[in-house]
Amino acid sequence: MKAIGFKISLPIENQESFIEFETSKPVPGAHDLLVKIDAVSVNPVDFKIRQGSAKDTVLETPKIIGWDAVGIVQSVGEKVTLFEVGDPVYYAGDITKQGSNAEYQIIDERIVGRKPSSLSIEESAVIPLTALTAWEILFDRIRISAEKDKGKSILIIGGAGGVGSIAIQLAKKIAGLKVIATASRPETVEWCQKQGADFVVNHKDLISSVREAGFEYVDYILDFVDNNIYWDTMVELIKPQGHIASITGSSEPVALTKLKSKSVSFSWELMYTRSMFQTEDMIEQHYILTKVADLLDEGVLKTTLNQTLNGFTAANLKSAHQLLESGKTIGKIAIKF
Incomplete structure (x- = not known):
């Protein structure tokens, strides 16, 4: 599968700040979903991790970041009960695992919600985190x-x-x-x-x-x-x-x-606490995302999407990070695959 990551922390303007590469499609564990990703969004945590996680070393395998995604469930682990193959889902992910800047991702079902049915994939992708x-x-x-x-x-x-x-x-x-x-x-x-x-x-x-x-x-x-x-x-x-x-x-x-x-x-407040420590109430994020999807579908809440970049490319990820690093973005930026 195609993925985009980095081997060393570099200024976003550098040619190697993001690189496209091929890697194996991940295999879901017992509570995991394998999701084919249709859109992602970017958050300040993305560029902070990119800037700081490989400052003094060159990684052997590129690090994949990204903590917002929308996609379709392709397969499920043996203990999955909340979702089925074919379900459209959205989620923010787990900072201890590979991120969403890839064609496929595995994600624990307990931190996943159903995609809001009334929203486009890019409108939904900016919501979870x-x-x-x-x-x-x-x-x-x-x-x-x-x-x-x-x-x-x-x-x-x-x-x-x-x-x-x-x-x-x-x-x-x-x-x-x-x-x-x-x-x-x-x-x-x-x-x-x-x-x-x-x-x-x-x-x-x-x-x-x-x-x-x-x-x-x-x-x-x-x-x-x-x-x-x-x-x-x-x-x-x-x-x-x-x-x-x-x-x-x-x-x-x-x-x-x-x-x-x-x-x-x-x-x-750190959104990753529940998944990072596998807390007893980790499934609360599933419930929150489900409730938020209901509120979006009812028109009580509205998407915070303000800009969409079309195409899953290193160039688009660089553009999104440059916009975020400027400190002047309004609302959210999505990348549609």
Whole structure:
């Protein structure tokens, strides 16, 4: 089968930053599906892994990355019960295994959902990783409930990005929150408003912008940009007994003591935790993806696709990574095979 990967971490402009090659079609294990891939999308984790996983060595076998895919089930493992051959599926994958930038991929059925029937393959391909991340951070980490939290305020830092775009929709339409999203360019402001943000504030002067929007403090804050840059700002804006959650990691120790006087909670979110550690509730990602597909088919949620590149080629993967690395992408980018 054809696959695209890399043997060494190189600048994306380099000829060898991605290479096309032939490799054996993988064989599914007991709980695995073998999926023929029709479309993928790219996420910031893709270029971060590409930049950092082979900096000091040349790999013998090219590393295949990619953590979003849509395709058709070709065969199943002996213990598979959730899917059958021929089923259209979508998923975000497992960071400990080979990725989706290939014609075929094996994937554990417990982290796979049925493809939304009303969406095209490219519209579906951009959903899994960001929807799982946003769902988990809102409902598993902060444990927001529409029943008890409806009408509370949430600040989403990075509203026009892939995770921010779907998080706005989930926070507004499923949790019933008052959504404040950050953006600074006219096109990103408009995008956030289209996703359902009640207020769009400028991240370049965030405290003043939030206060000008009428909020002294906010109940919840989601950081999708940079924990270090925004930490003191989040500490200032969070309401006493509020909750901050982040997906961005931290190059420096997080000063949690600054949250003590307000009794504020803090959570990390990593979408790969369940598959990486084979947690007892790993199948929750199947349920989340299935619920998200239902919400998309019902028109409650909408795809965050903003650009499609046609053709499974190294050139298209390079273009997608260049766009992501610019830091100015809006919504999501799909590659249709």
